[in-house]
Amino acid sequence: MPPDTDGIDPNEDLDAAADRLESALERLARHLGAAGRAPPPAELVARLDGLIGRLRDVLGGYPGNAHE
Numbered sequence: 001m002p003p004d005t006d007g008i009d010p011n012e013d014l015d016a017a018a019d020r021l022e023s024a025l026e027r028l029a030r031h032l033g034a035a036g037r038a039p040p041p042a043e044l045v046a047r048l049d050g051l052i053g054r055l056r057d058v059l060g061g062y063p064g065n066a067h068e
Contacts, residue, residue, distance in 0.1 A: 028048075
């Protein structure tokens with residue numbers, strides 16, 4: 001992939017990307033929610049908060065977004 005795409009395939013189906021994201025988030029939730037686990041490191045929490053914020057910002061302009 002050319003470097004100017006920042007790792008994003010412009011031809012990728014958005015549904016497929018959303019499915020991959022959902023799967024990754026489910027794995028994270030299961031891992032973090034496992035009994036006896038210590039709280040996640042602050043760095044991980046900050047990274048996830050940042051990513052969620054970026055997604056909300058981008059989705060804010062789309063009709064039907066529940067977080068407007």
